[in-house]
Amino acid sequence: MSKIEIRNIYKIFGPQPNQVLSMVQNGADKEQVLEETGHTVGLDNVSLSIEEGEIFVCMGLSGSGKSTLIRHINRLIDPTAGQVLVNDVDVLSLDDKEILEFRKKTMSMVFQRFGLFPHKTIIENVAYGLEIQEVPEDKRKEIAQGQIDAVGLQGFENQYPAQLSGGMQQRVGLARALATDPQILLMDEAFSALDPLIRSEMQSQLVDLQSKLKKTIVFITHDLDESLKLGDHIGILNGGRLVQVGRPEDIILNPADDYVKAFVKDVNRSKVLRAKTVMTKIDKFDTSGINPSSTYKYDEDTFIEDLIPRVLKNRSTIEVINKAGTTTGYISSEELSEALTQTN
Amino acid sequence: MIRKILTYFTFPIFFVWLLVISYNSSKRKPDSVMELFTDLSWLYDWPKWLDIPLMKWINDGFKVFNEKYGIYFEVINDFLLGAILSLKKFLIVLPWPVVIGLVVAVVFFSSGRKIGTTVFVGFCTFFIGFLHPKFWDKAIETTSIMIIGIIICIIIGIPLGIAMSRNNKVRNAILPVLELMQTIPSFCYLIPGIMLFGLGAVPAIIATVIYAVPPLVRLTDLGITLVDTEVIEAAEAFGASPKQKLLGVQLPLALPNIMQGINQCTMMALAMVVIASMIGTRGLGDEVLLGLQQLNVGKATEAGLAIVLLAIVLDRITQAYGKRIQDRNKPPE
Numbered sequence: 199m200s201k202i203e204i205r206n207i208y209k210i211f212g213p214q215p216n217q218v219l220s221m222v223q224n225g226a227d228k229e230q231v232l233e234e235t236g237h238t239v240g241l242d243n244v245s246l247s248i249e250e251g252e253i254f255v256c257m258g259l260s261g262s263g264k265s266t267l268i269r270h271i272n273r274l275i276d277p278t279a280g281q282v283l284v285n286d287v288d289v290l291s292l293d294d295k296e297i298l299e300f301r302k303k304t305m306s307m308v309f310q311r312f313g314l315f316p317h318k319t320i321i322e323n324v325a326y327g328l329e330i331q332e333v334p335e336d337k338r339k340e341i342a343q344g345q346i347d348a349v350g351l352q353g354f355e356n357q358y359p360a361q362l363s364g365g366m367q368q369r370v371g372l373a374r375a376l377a378t379d380p381q382i383l384l385m386d387e388a389f390s391a392l393d394p395l396i397r398s399e400m401q402s403q404l405v406d407l408q409s410k411l412k413k414t415i416v417f418i419t420h421d422l423d424e425s426l427k428l429g430d431h432i433g434i435l436n437g438g439r440l441v442q443v444g445r446p447e448d449i450i451l452n453p454a455d456d457y458v459k460a461f462v463k464d465v466n467r468s469k470v471l472r473a474k475t476v477m478t479k480i481d482k483f484d485t486s487g488i489n490p491s492s493t494y495k496y497d498e499d500t501f502i503e504d505l506i507p508r509v510l511k512n513r514s515t516i517e518v519i520n521k522a523g524t525t526t527g528y529i530s531s532e533e534l535s536e537a538l539t540q541t542n
Numbered sequence: 543m544i545r546k547i548l549t550y551f552t553f554p555i556f557f558v559w560l561l562v563i564s565y566n567s568s569k570r571k572p573d574s575v576m577e578l579f580t581d582l583s584w585l586y587d588w589p590k591w592l593d594i595p596l597m598k599w600i601n602d603g604f605k606v607f608n609e610k611y612g613i614y615f616e617v618i619n620d621f622l623l624g625a626i627l628s629l630k631k632f633l634i635v636l637p638w639p640v641v642i643g644l645v646v647a648v649v650f651f652s653s654g655r656k657i658g659t660t661v662f663v664g665f666c667t668f669f670i671g672f673l674h675p676k677f678w679d680k681a682i683e684t685t686s687i688m689i690i691g692i693i694i695c696i697i698i699g700i701p702l703g704i705a706m707s708r709n710n711k712v713r714n715a716i717l718p719v720l721e722l723m724q725t726i727p728s729f730c731y732l733i734p735g736i737m738l739f740g741l742g743a744v745p746a747i748i749a750t751v752i753y754a755v756p757p758l759v760r761l762t763d764l765g766i767t768l769v770d771t772e773v774i775e776a777a778e779a780f781g782a783s784p785k786q787k788l789l790g791v792q793l794p795l796a797l798p799n800i801m802q803g804i805n806q807c808t809m810m811a812l813a814m815v816v817i818a819s820m821i822g823t824r825g826l827g828d829e830v831l832l833g834l835q836q837l838n839v840g841k842a843t844e845a846g847l848a849i850v851l852l853a854i855v856l857d858r859i860t861q862a863y864g865k866r867i868q869d870r871n872k873p874p875e
Contacts, residue, residue, distance in 0.1 A: 307780075
């Protein structure tokens with residue numbers, strides 16, 4: 199069973215969402231509903247399952263409903279119709295008290311504009327989740343200090359958020375979210391407000407942390423490069439509808455519609471495609487032409503960006519090996535050029 | 543749907559009922575209703591019978607109210623009077639340099655140890671007595687009334703503001719009442735105040751509260767509403783209960799606005815205390831009134847200046863504290 203299961207969620211904003219629901223269920227789109235009833239469709243029949251330990255990236259432009267979607271998982275927003283299951287528990291069936299417990303225990307959230315408490319010091323901010331859980335003060339200070347060290351903010355414990363730069367503030371946001379040791383991390387455009395250099399640094403830091411922590415992360419972004427870099431799976435939203443879900447390669451190689459196509463058009467494929475996706479399988483490859491002295495072995499998960507110089511320089515062939523070390527396929531200049539020029 | 547029909551029907555019916563009542567209760571109406579249709583002269587000047595007997599209703603109601611519940615007001619009266627008198631006694635018994643010292647200490651700490659402000663306020667306090675030795679005790683009397691008034695304002699105003707910020711229905715119900723309280727001329731409630739509580743300090747306090755509480759309610763509401771939604775969401779996402787959210791996040795972040803509200807409240811209370819001298823409230827306002835009655839420009843000006851000085855002192859104390867919190871909460875550039 200998946201960690202998070204979203205089933206046929208509809209969210210309609212406006213005075214009488216239930217009356218508009220049937221119209222949306224019958225296939226009316228966002229513009230039509232807005233024009234006829236004045237209601238805004240936030241989400242339109244979205245179903246998703248997110249596996250334990252993966253980074254699921256939810257991507258879409260502003261207004262596509264991605265921030266609305268993530269708020270359904272911890273029920274900051276109630277859906278008009280549909281079901282949200284977390285650890286097989288129907289989140290919507292929880293009463294007021296249970297929902298608070300559920301938020302405390304299972305998940306925490308990181309925000310686009312950080313959502314730090316301006317009246318609390320950094321260490322108090324990081325310890326906030328624990329304070330809500332009524333963890334004794336010295337215990338929570340200790341845990342918070344550990345998280346502050348983990349994100350590299352030693353020495354700033356007693357400063358206020360306003361005294362820190364954007365990147366540092368988001369590190370505090372991340373540390374605060376991790377301090378309660380949640381199973382699920384919800385990140386709402388967490389890096390979008392940062393400048394590109396710091397953003398890329400934070401992305402790497404998140405990937406590093408994730409390799410150790412193995413949390414289930416739901417990450418919202420409008421930046422395709424970011425979603426390709428972070429996501430194990432990517433869901434693309436457009437106008438409240440989920441248009442495609444898949445692994446980064448699937449999205450790049452087989453975009454579901456024009457909207458996704460327009461998105462992936464300018465992507466640097468060599469940074470997304472991995473050796474195993476572009477190779478020719480060992481049984482289909484004509485090995486007679488290979489010059490053994492210019493063959494190089496690479497792991498199947500290598501991005502082809504790393505292979506290109508090798509192949510170009512001395513016309514060599516790449517032998518793709520799996521984790522066990524056995525050869526699974528080959529890549530020559532032919533496979534590379536095909537992978538890089540493929541237009542859908 | 544049903545509501546709409548009700549609105550369509552109830553208001554016209556209510557209006558007609560008012561017309562009939564006013565007509566029937568009027569002493570100067572035509573002998574018969576038919577005359578209204580034959581003699582149209584009532585269309586030129588506003589007819590005497592077209593008059594809601596509101597005055598009679600209120601007077602009768604107030605009389606009954608006073609007879610029935612007057613006893614409770616006496617209890618309130620005794621309590622408030624006791625509070626004012628003991629505060630006043632305490633401040634008057636203290637030697638004046640000690641009072642100045644107290645004020646200076648409060649300003650020093652509330653302003654975050656700003657020497658300039660502290661010295662300035664210290665001199666202002668000194669000058670109140672320096673203007674006229676008699677003013678010192680009067681100023682203390684005025685301050686006592688105000689302090690009690692402001693405490694009542696805080697007890698009433700902040701919870702009301704919180705209730706407003708949480709519920710739109712409550713807000714829609716309270717807003718017109720606040721507007722009424724601010725626009726209705728203060729003499730209109732000074733008089734019933736006298737009838738309920740007698741002359742003196744207590745009706746002044748009631749009037750002060752009515753006049754000064756609206757800005758505090760509004761600014762508390764505004765302050766809470768203005769707290770960044772993402773910060774609120776952050777608290778919610780960590781499972782904060784409504785109480786934890788209010789006490790731990792919303793109120794602390796609304797504090798600069800609430801302090802502004804208390805500041806406004808203080809200034810309006812001071813203005814009211816001067817007006818209240820007309821119903822026999824003793825204090826600095828008393829001196830202004832005396833100056834006016836004797837056409838003694840110098841005396842009135844002196845007393846007026848003393849009030850300004852008192853205003854400056856109170857303003858600095860409340861402002862300084864609010865500003866200090868605001869500086870800390872300032873978002874990053």
